[in-house]
Amino acid sequence: METLILLSYISLCVIAFRVFKLPKNKWTLTTAGVIGIFLMGWIFLYMAMYQPVSRMARVYSVTTPITSQISGLITEVYVKDNQPLTKGQALYQIDKIPFQAQVAQLSAQIIETDVKISFLDKELKRYEDLQLSQFSSDEKIDSLNTRLIVAKQQKISLQASLEEALFNLESTTVVAPTDGYVTQVRLRPGMKSRTVPFQGNLTFVHDEEKQIFAAFKQMPAR
Structure with a gap:
């Protein structure tokens, strides 16, 4: 700024x-020099x-x-540099196929466990009825009871695994945490998504009031 003002005055003198x-x-x-010194x-x-x-x-x-949340092959990138984004808008997509297969496998195991529980429950009731007529032993009933309890515990474990698998499947679509934009998009399809903190795949800038920091000399600061 100082240089521009000085050059402007010199130009006026030349004209x-x-x-x-x-x-x-x-x-x-x-006179021109003194006026210039005082004016500047x-x-x-x-x-x-x-x-x-x-x-x-x-x-x-x-x-x-x-x-x-999960690691996988990136199939699609939806964002561009400095494009305004809203909270929840998709940023990029991770391959869903391995996670869909895991969900399908756990769902099938839960159905199989339900069939097993239903069968054991019917068998237990049948043997309890036979026990009234003294045609079954306590040992057989205890064995069925134990197998039924194990099957129910297995179902609870499979349901917890299914919830985790569904969460992982949902996490294949990475979305914006808040309103903002992404700067310097270097992500491309075919790359592997990172899960390590502070080594992000993208840098997201939040739509917040920016802060300006500057250093001034002591006299102007007063």
Whole structure:
């Protein structure tokens, strides 16, 4: 800014002496120099006091490294550099096939366990009825009871695994955590999604008020 103001004054002096043909002597040159010194000094002093300038200023934004809950092959990237995004909007897609297969496998195991529980429950009731007529032993009933309890525990474990598998399947679509935008999109289909914190696949900038930090000299700071 200071250089621009100084060059502007020099340009005015050149126009005055060459275009308007002002005489060049010690009086005119001295007057132009003295006026320039006082004018530049006043402008710089005014700017320093009322329009302070910093050569060291930074704009800071809160960013989040975007990682995925699960690791997998990226099949599609939906975002571009600095494109406005809303909360929940898809950023990129991880291959769903392995996670869909896991969900299908666990669902089939739960159905199989339900059939087993139903069979054991019927068998237990049948042998309990036979026991009333003394045609079955306590040992057989205890064995069926134990097998039924194990089958029910197995079902609970499979249901927990299924919930985790469904969560992983849903996590194959990575979405924006808040409103904002993604800067410097280097992600491409065929790359593997990272799950390590602070080593994100994308850098997400939140739609928040930015902070400006600058360093000023002591006099302008006052």
